[in-house]
Amino acid sequence: MCQLLGMNCNTPTDICFSFEGFHTRGGLTDVHKDGWGIAFFEGPGCRVFLDVEPSAQSAVAKLVRHYPIHSRNVIAHIRKATQGRVALENTHPFQRELWGRYWIFAHNGNLGGNLKDFAPTLNGSFVPVGDTDSELAFCFLLQRLREEFGDAMPLRQPMFDFLAGITREIAAHGEFNFLLSNGNCLYAHCATKLAYLLRQAPFAVAHLKDQDVSVDFSEVTNPDDRVALIATLPLTDNEAWITMDPGTLMVFVDGLPAATARTA
Secondary structure: OOEEEEEEEEEEEOOHHHHHHHHHHEOOOOEOOOOEEEEEEEOOEEEEEEEOOOOOOOHHHHHHHHOOOOEEEEEEEEOOOOOOOOOHHHOOOEEEEEOOEEEEEEEEOEOOEOOOOOOOOOOOOOOOOOOOHHHHHHHHHHHHHHHHHOOOOOOHHHHHHHHHHHHHHHHOOOOOEEEEEOOOOEEEEEOOOOEEEEEEOOOOEEEEOOOOOEEEHHHOOOOOOEEEEEEOOOOEOOOOOEEOOOOEEEEEEOOEEEEEEEOO
16 A cells, blocks of 8 residues: 645645655655655646655655645655556656646545456546556546536536546545645545645644654744644654544635535
8 A cells, every 4th residue: 555645725835844754754664665755836736756666775765755846736655556567657646637637636545456346448548558557536526627627627516526427436446545736626536545734834843754853843834833643544643643534525725624525
């Protein structure tokens, strides 16, 4: 099972502290050593870093750890390959364009491998480059959104409701934990394991689970800052992480949950 990390904020923020703990799970404190990736939205633009090396040893991960890129929406993934060879084209997160926006997607399932019997018909609008079920699901999801709403991005609530239906359809084939963002908000679906944390005033000291590293956020934030972190497993051991119920889709906007839907 791979691991996911997402961040949604009300003001551009760096993810250095959380990524410091997360990257060690890629071959040091955990077994996810088959590549990793991270995507940062900056306005309509998006920076994507991918590497087939374990994140705990990756020179690209070292760059990300020490370069404070500020973003309102971030998605990261460390991979334990279950379907598709270890290759750059199979490394999450995946990126596509829809409605003049970049969309970023990362998925994890189970140790058994793929979404069973998931073989949707694609019309050519979005085509996988690699051979993972994850990228196939992403292409199918975007295709369904375009078929439903045409050439213009809908309002957030109708899109969220329709996305919940697509998620329910795909999740019937297997474990479908995912993070999805178009830079305006961050969607998180929990099939089995996903938790989130709301970090806001009054800020306090946070301590990583995977390393003996702490940060006093009261010294590096403004009172109005608000951050939502989403991870497969909590990254800190002294903060109030909330475990998502399996079969739940949430959307985070400006560092807060904005809507929730049941998918199972």
